[in-house]
């Protein structure tokens with residue numbers, strides 16, 4: 001399976017700490033939705049940071065399309081990779097339309113102003129059902145609506161890969177399901193590589209095509225979610241007594 005991102009023998013330690021990640025070799029498959037799962041503190045965000053260049057490994061390499069991620073200019077990297085953080089810094093007054101236009105920054109010449117609007121952004125806003133909200137300040141929207149706007153900005157960036165850090169954490173069940181279904185549809189239509197940190201293992205089973213399971217800085221298993229998230233494996237990694245049930249919607253996990 002072709003991998004857009006690869007870690008090759010990566011070792012990483014935070015300053016003045018013992019290595020958290022040691023000699024890790026993994027791939028993130030091209031054109032699939034990959035879920036990063038594992039207990040709190042197991043290293044999911046750290047891998048996310050290594051892949052998105054907010055941390056550098058002490059040894060080993062992180063590559064995107066065969067080239068070291070650090071060899072790309074920030075602009076080249078931003079044309080390939082969009083990131084939706086859990087807490088996105090934002091100007092108080094910024095309006096929905098302006099935020100989505102900012103997705104075009106990596107394509108903008110340094111000396112020219114961003115356009116007030118762009119056709120592509122408007123089409124994405126319409127696709128995500130946000131047209132009625134374009135003139136609203138972002139911070140006046142609900143958490144679920146804001147999350148959709150950040151996704152719209154990421155899509156407007158026209159990147160081949162989108163990274164999302166726990167995108168459903170603050171959403172109610174209805175918004176969670178809508179968001180994940182939308183992500184799944186967009187991923188399939190645009191053949192995007194999506195990497196998402198997610199805590200809900202049943203959502204990883206339902207929406208993921210690939211899964212990396214973390215424990216104490218190591219990836220203990222990777223592959224199809226139904227195989228990786230076996231009752232045995234999840235029980236061991238999360239120290240819980242779990243069982244899997246085949247439902248009409250696919251395999252699901254429950255706890256005793």
Ligand SMILES: Nc1ncnc2c1ncn2[C@@H]1O[C@H](COP(=O)(O)OP(=O)(O)OP(=O)(O)O)[C@@H](O)[C@H]1O
Nearest residue numbers: 014015017020038039040041042043044045046047
């Ligand atoms: N900036 C930092 N400096 C020092 N240690 C850190 C730093 N960031 C994370 N760590 C430590 O690295 C380990 C892994 O953290 P990480 O945030 O990658 O885990 P996680 O799986 O994303 O956790 P969670 O599910 O709780 O968000 C933890 O022990 C954490 O305390």
